[in-house]
Amino acid sequence: MVPPQWYLLLATAVFCIGVLGILTRRNALIFLMSVELMLNAANINLVYFSQFWGNVTGQTFSLFTLALAAAEVAIGIGIILVLYRNFDDVDVTKAVTMRW
Amino acid sequence: MAGIFDFAPAIALLPFLSFLIALFLGDRMPKGGALAGIVATGGSLLLALMTFGAVSSGGRQQMTFYVWAQGVEAVDLTLGVLIDPLSSMMLIIVSLVAFLVHLFSLGYMNDEGETGLPRYYAGLGLFTFSMLAFVMADNLLMAFMFFELVGLCSFLLIGFWFREPAPPSAAKKAFLVTRFGDYFFLIGVVAVFATFGTAQFAGPESFPHLAEQAINGEHAVNTLGFEPTTWFTIVGLLVLGGVIGKSAQFPLHTWLPDAMEGPTPVSALIHAATMVAAGVYLVARMYGFYALSPTALAIIAFIGGFTALVAATMGVVKREIKQVLAYSTISQYGYMMLGLGAGGYVAATFHLMTHAFFKALLFLGAGSVIIAMHHNEDMWDMGGLKEKMPVTYWTFLSGSLALAGIVPFAGFWSKDEILYEALVHGLGGSPLLLGAYAMGLVAVFFTGFYTFRMVFLTFHGNPRSETAREPHGVRWNVKFPLVVLGILAAVAGLVNMTPVADLTGNHDFELLVKWLEFEGGDLAGLSLANYHHLLEEFAGYHAAELSPILPGLLSLGLALAGALLAWRLYNVPEPTEHTDRLGSAKTVLYNNYYQDEYQVWLAESVTYPLSRAADKFDQGIVDGVVNGVSSVSLLSGSRVKRIQTGVVPTYATLLTLGLTALLVVLGLLGGWF
Amino acid sequence: MSSPELKSDISYTRGLAALALFVVMAAVVIGANFGAGQGYPGDANLTASIGYAMFNVGIEGISGQTLVDSEGFLVAFEIIDLVLVAALAGAVLLARRERSESVTAMLADGGRELKRTIRGDSSNDDTADRAHDGGDQ
Numbered sequence: 001m002v003p004p005q006w007y008l009l010l011a012t013a014v015f016c017i018g019v020l021g022i023l024t025r026r027n028a029l030i031f032l033m034s035v036e037l038m039l040n041a042a043n044i045n046l047v048y049f050s051q052f053w054g055n056v057t058g059q060t061f062s063l064f065t066l067a068l069a070a071a072e073v074a075i076g077i078g079i080i081l082v083l084y085r086n087f088d089d090v091d092v093t094k095a096v097t098m099r100w
Numbered sequence: 101m102a103g104i105f106d107f108a109p110a111i112a113l114l115p116f117l118s119f120l121i122a123l124f125l126g127d128r129m130p131k132g133g134a135l136a137g138i139v140a141t142g143g144s145l146l147l148a149l150m151t152f153g154a155v156s157s158g159g160r161q162q163m164t165f166y167v168w169a170q171g172v173e174a175v176d177l178t179l180g181v182l183i184d185p186l187s188s189m190m191l192i193i194v195s196l197v198a199f200l201v202h203l204f205s206l207g208y209m210n211d212e213g214e215t216g217l218p219r220y221y222a223g224l225g226l227f228t229f230s231m232l233a234f235v236m237a238d239n240l241l242m243a244f245m246f247f248e249l250v251g252l253c254s255f256l257l258i259g260f261w262f263r264e265p266a267p268p269s270a271a272k273k274a275f276l277v278t279r280f281g282d283y284f285f286l287i288g289v290v291a292v293f294a295t296f297g298t299a300q301f302a303g304p305e306s307f308p309h310l311a312e313q314a315i316n317g318e319h320a321v322n323t324l325g326f327e328p329t330t331w332f333t334i335v336g337l338l339v340l341g342g343v344i345g346k347s348a349q350f351p352l353h354t355w356l357p358d359a360m361e362g363p364t365p366v367s368a369l370i371h372a373a374t375m376v377a378a379g380v381y382l383v384a385r386m387y388g389f390y391a392l393s394p395t396a397l398a399i400i401a402f403i404g405g406f407t408a409l410v411a412a413t414m415g416v417v418k419r420e421i422k423q424v425l426a427y428s429t430i431s432q433y434g435y436m437m438l439g440l441g442a443g444g445y446v447a448a449t450f451h452l453m454t455h456a457f458f459k460a461l462l463f464l465g466a467g468s469v470i471i472a473m474h475h476n477e478d479m480w481d482m483g484g485l486k487e488k489m490p491v492t493y494w495t496f497l498s499g500s501l502a503l504a505g506i507v508p509f510a511g512f513w514s515k516d517e518i519l520y521e522a523l524v525h526g527l528g529g530s531p532l533l534l535g536a537y538a539m540g541l542v543a544v545f546f547t548g549f550y551t552f553r554m555v556f557l558t559f560h561g562n563p564r565s566e567t568a569r570e571p572h573g574v575r576w577n578v579k580f581p582l583v584v585l586g587i588l589a590a591v592a593g594l595v596n597m598t599p600v601a602d603l604t605g606n607h608d609f610e611l612l613v614k615w616l617e618f619e620g621g622d623l624a625g626l627s628l629a630n631y632h633h634l635l636e637e638f639a640g641y642h643a644a645e646l647s648p649i650l651p652g653l654l655s656l657g658l659a660l661a662g663a664l665l666a667w668r669l670y671n672v673p674e675p676t677e678h679t680d681r682l683g684s685a686k687t688v689l690y691n692n693y694y695q696d697e698y699q700v701w702l703a704e705s706v707t708y709p710l711s712r713a714a715d716k717f718d719q720g721i722v723d724g725v726v727n728g729v730s731s732v733s734l735l736s737g738s739r740v741k742r743i744q745t746g747v748v749p750t751y752a753t754l755l756t757l758g759l760t761a762l763l764v765v766l767g768l769l770g771g772w773f
Numbered sequence: 774m775s776s777p778e779l780k781s782d783i784s785y786t787r788g789l790a791a792l793a794l795f796v797v798m799a800a801v802v803i804g805a806n807f808g809a810g811q812g813y814p815g816d817a818n819l820t821a822s823i824g825y826a827m828f829n830v831g832i833e834g835i836s837g838q839t840l841v842d843s844e845g846f847l848v849a850f851e852i853i854d855l856v857l858v859a860a861l862a863g864a865v866l867l868a869r870r871e872r873s874e875s876v877t878a879m880l881a882d883g884g885r886e887l888k889r890t891i892r893g894d895s896s897n898d899d900t901a902d903r904a905h906d907g908g909d910q
Contacts, residue, residue, distance in 0.1 A: 001810050008802040016795035022752045023787040031748075054811035056822045056841040063823070064846070067853045071860030078867030092748045099746030749787060756790040763797050772801050 007048040015041035028080045028090040032073055039069045104147070104154045105161040108181045111147045111191060112232040114140040115198070119225030126218025131210055133221035134202060141199040141228060148191040155188045156615070162238055162302050175293050182238035182302055184626050185615050186449065190235045190381060193456045194374050198228045200581035201369040204464050207578035208365050208471060220260055224369070227253035231374050235381065240299035240307075240339075243382060244282075244289050247342065250375045251278050257370060258362035270358035277355040277699070281345020288338030295321050295335065301385055302626050308388030315392060315638065329393055329638075336389060336396040339382070347379030347433045350407040354696050356430055360422040364467030367422060372429050372459035377452055380436045384452075387445055388626065391634035394641075398532050401441025401522065405536030405543075408434030410693070412546035416553070417679045417689045420477040421466045424554045428503060429459055431543060435518050438540050442533050443641040444521025445631050446596070446613050451514035453612075454592050458502035458510055461585035465496035468578050469558060472571035479554065480677070484563035488571050491579045493559050495586030500555050502589040504548040505659045510593035512659075515544070516652045517598050523651050527644035544655050548662025556670035599648045817841045 014037060021034025043062040050058025080090055087095045118140035122133025129135065164180035202224065209217060230253060234246035252275075259271030292299050296307040303309075313319035314328045323331040343349075348356040359371050370376075383390060383400065390396050408431045415427030432455050439448030470477055472489060486493045502511035519540055526533035563569045596612035607613070617628035635641040669678045679686050688694070743754070767773055813819065817839045825831035826843035827850055834840060 001812055004807045004810070005803055005805070008805070009799060012795060012798045012802060016791045016798070019752075019756055019794060020788045020791040023749050023756065023791055024783050024785055026749075026783055051812060052807070052810040054813055054841065056819060056826060056843040059819070060823050060826050060843060060846050063827075064849055064853050067857060071857050074860045074864040075867070078864040081868050095748075096746035100741040100744045753787045753790050756794050760790070760794045760797050763794075763801065767797070767801055773804055 001052075004048070004052060007044065011041045011044040011048075014038075014044065026091045026093050028083060028092050031092060032076045032080070035076070036069060036073065039065060104150050105163070105181075105183055107147055108151060108161065108163075108183055108236060109165070111144045111151070111195070112229050112236060114143045114147075115225045115228035115232065117225075119222050119229060122218050122222040122225055126221060129218075131206065132217030133225075134206055134210060134217070137202045137221045137225050137228075138199065138206075140225065141195055141202050144228070144232060145192070145195040145199050148188065148195045151183060152188045152192055155183060155185055160184055164238065175297055175299075177241055178239060179242050180238035180300075181236045183236065184302065186381075186384060186626065187235050189449070189453065189615070190377075191232060193453055194228070194231050194235060197369060197373045197456055197460045198224070198231075200460070200464070200584060201365045203577050204368070204467065204581045205363075205365045207575055208467050209363060211575065211577075212471065214363075216260070220257070220363070223253055223257045223260070224366070227257065227370060227375070231378065234378055238301055240289050240292055240301070240386075243301075243385070244285060244342075247285070247346065247378060247382070248282060250370075250378060251275060251282070251346070254278075254359070254370050254375055257366040258359050260362055260366070267361040270355075270361040274355040274359050276703075277352050278342075278345040281341045281343070281352050283341070284338045285342025285345075288335055288341070291335045291338060295323060295331065306388075308386065308392075311389055311392055312634065312638070332389065333393040333395045336386075336393055337399065339386070340396070340400065343379035343383055343437075344403065345379075347376050347437070348430045349379075349403050349434060349437060350410055351695065351699075353407065353411065353430045354692070354699055357423055357426040357692070360420075360426050364422065364463060364470055367426075368460045368463035368467065371426070372463050373456035376429060376433055377456060380433060380440065380448065380452055383437070383440050384445065384449055387440070387631055388634060390440070391443075391631055392638045394530070394639040397441045397443065397639055397641075398530070399441070401438050401533055401536040404434045404437025404439070404441055405522075405539035406434070407431065408438060408543040409539040409546075412543040412550065414689050414692055415550040416546060417682070417686050418550075419479055421469065421479050421482075421554060421558060422463070422477055424479075424550055425459070425462055425466060428462075428547070428550070431547060432459065432503070434543070435515060435540060438522060438536050439518035442518070442522035442536065443525045443635045443639065443643075444518055445628060446610075446616055447514065447517035447521045449616065450596050450612050451511075451518055454502065454510035454514045454589070457585055457592050458499045458589040461495060461499040461582065461589050462503065464578075464581055464585065465492050465499060468492040468574050468582065469496075471574055471578065473567050474572060476565075476567060479557040481565040482558045482563070482568050483561040483565075484559070484568060485571060486559040489559075489574070491582060492574070495582040495589075496559070497555060498586040498589050500551045502593070504551045504663055505544060505655060506548075506663070507656060508590075508593065510589050510591070512652075512656065513593035513597055513599075516648070516655050517596070519544075519655050520598070520646075520648045520651045524643045524646050525641045527646065528642040530641060541655060541658065545658045545662040548659040549666050550662075552663045552666035553670050556666060557675060560671050561675055562673045599652050602648050813841055814839060 018034045018037030018041060021037065022031060025031060025034065043065055046058040046062040046065070048058075050056055050062075083095055084090055089095075115137070118133070118136040121136040122129075126133035161181065161183040164178045166179040167176055168179060169177035202221075205220070205224070209220060214220070227250060230246045230249035234243055234250060237243040237246060255271045255275040258274055259268045261267045262271075289299065292307055296310045298305055298307055298310070300306040301308070310319055310321060311328070311332050314321045314323070315332075321328070326334070345352040356371055356376070360367055362370075390400070411427045411431035411434060415424050415431065418424045418427065432451070436448045436451050436455070439445075439451060468489065469482070469485060469492060472485065472492075473482060476482075498509065502509040505512045505515045507513075519537060522533050522537040522540060526537055597609045601607050601609040613628065669675065682689070691697075743750075819841060821835075821838055822841040822843060825835065825840060827846050829845035829847040831838075831840055832845070
């Protein structure tokens with residue numbers, strides 16, 4: 001069995017790539033994709049550790065997180081639509097009216 | 101009737117009640133609150149007479165009835181009442197003059213159709229309350245409080261006609277000049293508390309008694325490292341600051357002539373008989389303390405004598421009748437201070453009493469003349485009023501004879517006793533007093549001169565203007581107070597006829613001496629016998645053996661000489677301004693030795709820069725600290741708010757950084773690494 | 774035809790935060806000690822296990838199947854069902870355009886005939902123009 005450190009490192013890397021995407025990308029759709037990446041990094045961990053401990057709870061739970069991710073993306077797309085309607089652009093750095 | 105002492109606070113509170121009535125209900129009352137004031141002061145007079153009766157049958161009272169600040173291992177601040185011969189005498193004087201002034205105001209203010217009368221009667225009521233409470237005060241702090249309150253009422257009443265430019269300015273000047281003196285008084289009060297732990301005037305725990313014991317070495321008080329006598333002199337001089345301001349002595353006398361801008365009844369009540377008496381009364385009240393320090397007494401005597409002379413010279417050249425009377429007031433209070441400083445306690449209080457009567461009379465008479473002359477006060481427009489206003493003339497003449505000191509009117513007995521005391525104590529071993537005596541003696545000549553100049557210019561000769569030919573008539577409410585005071589000015593002197601007593605060897609003629617002298621009891625410290633003892637032992641005042649007849653004749657002669665000179669110059673049908681012959685001296689005198697200009701210069705060049713610097717300190721440092729604290733929060737707020745840029749990736753960055761920091765901290769603490 | 778290139782108009786400065794996070798987490802992870810893992814039993818039917826676990830069935834075991842242990846996820850299943858419905862409705866709500874209350878908004882194209890039919894024969898061009906003014910948002 002593969003030692004847990006590798007999988008954890010993999011999940012960490014995927015998570016941080018997702019964070020990198022959120023921090024640096026300007027397109028709101030790419031933003032949503034990065035959020036998906038982060039969620040899936042958590043799923044990797046869940047699935048691996050379900051095998052590690054011999055309990056299938058982890059895998060079952062990961063199904064739920066996938067469903068939640070889908071729901072969240074649905075709402076996210078709706079929000080991006082409204083954002084586009086108000087600012088004529090999906091660039092997140094352009095929507096800065098809620099500031100000091 | 102020992103129960104009457106329980107009503108002692110009512111003597112002061114009745115006028116306070118009339119103040120409230122006049123203030124709130126005066127608009128609806130027919131005479132604008134006058135009747136409330138008359139009833140209240142009449143009631144106070146009645147109670148004061150009954151208190152006088154009780155005191156004369158041996159009653160005394162010193163009662164603390166309200167502790168308004170309980171000290172925690174410190175002094176207690178109290179309000180209390182002290183009834184002894186001196187205060188009961190003063191209570192009658194104040195309430196009598198207040199009552200008569202209220203009556204007179206009906207004629208001066210109401211009949212002349214003045215507006216704003218509720219304010220006037222409220223001011224009079226408040227003043228009467230404060231003055232009576234001051235007289236009855238049993239400790240120095242309470243005396244100070246009411247001292248200030250009478251100053252406030254004086255300010256309010258001088259500036260009664262505030263829509264014209266002069267009265268508010270005069271009121272402000274009066275308040276500021278007396279305030280300047282009161283500043284030293286306040287320091288003195290604090291010094292008394294710090295030194296003795298008490299400010300009571302009377303009783304075995306009073307501060308004069310403690311001071312005497314301190315000098316004898318029986319009791320230790322905190323004298324800040326000085327010799328006890330030196331320190332007590334300093335404290336006495338600090339309190340004297342307030343006295344000089346309030347009693348209009350040199351150099352703080354400049355406010356009193358300007359205070360004549362107020363209505364004449366106010367001048368009669370406040371600036372002749374009562375408020376300016378407050379300073380002298382205070383010294384008399386604290387005489388057990390002042391008697392311990394010969395330096396303080398000498399300074400008081402000198403200031404008094406000097407003021408008497410200087411004010412008398414200034415009164416010689418004035419044109420307006422009230423101005424002459426104002427300078428006369430300053431001069432006469434100088435006499436009282438001379439009397440106190442020279443060890444003549446009885447003489448000074450005697451002169452306080454007689455002066456209250458005849459000066460109030462003269463002011464009210466002047467008020468009657470002013471009503472008649474349609475408020476024209478210039479004496480050179482008057483003349484010949486003797487036939488048209490007989491009651492005013494005869495009472496005014498009675499007052500003038502008293503002022504000049506012609507026997508047998510009141511002023512002669514009291515003023516001569518002061519001069520006699522100064523002379524005998526001066527000859528008895530304190531030669532400094534002789535200088536003050538000389539100044540007082542010269543002032544007698546001038547007093548006689550200016551008094552009769554005033555009388556002759558106003559009442560004798562031919563009328564010099566149209567209003568003088570047809571003067572406005574006055575009613576009974578003006579004449580009645582004049583008659584009462586006229587009789588008093590004539591006979592009040594008979595209560596203490598020292599020369600007659602010396603001549604006949606019968607000391608029953610010295611009623612006032614017997615009144616002020618009482619033995620034993622808790623209030624023994626206030627008796628004349630104690631004061632004599634203190635003066636001899638501590639101040640070194642011994643009385644030389646001299647009959648009072650000769651000095652009395654000397655001052656009588658000088659007064660008659662002054663009067664005679666005025667008769668020669670001014671009792672002619674068409675008098676001229678003979679004072680013009682004094683040339684440039686007249687200019688100096690007319691401008692009051694330029695004291696007013698000098699004080700304005702002081703205020704502008706010394707006080708104003710100092711106050712500006714203090715203001716800068718206040719705004720820069722005191723306010724600056726407060727503003728600095730708030731500006732720190734404002735500045736940090738305005739900087740920190742910029743985090744909220746509205747750019748979502750920035751928020752995400754902050755989140756990530758925060759998460760990283762949290763992980764690092766938890767890891768270090770939990771030993772993950 | 775240009776080769777794909779890295780998007781250069783974004784700023785990579787903020788990405789350093791992500792890098793720092795990775796470094797920290799990697800440091801924690803590498804130093805962690807987990808022990809030996811268990812793994813699944815050899816012939817376990819994982820899919821069946823997931824299915825039975827989803828509906829809280831087969832806690833004691835089903836005859837003829839080797840199941841792996843699990844918790845029951847029935848409540849979570851129902852809730853996620855509700856969440857998905859809510860997400861769908863929310864997305865539709867967010868996506869629809871704001872429109873005014875007037876009925877004329879529905880008559881954007883070719884509505885004159887229908888309008889004339891609804892309002893009767895008294896309509897003419899004026900009323901039609903007035904109607905059109907309100908429909909544009």
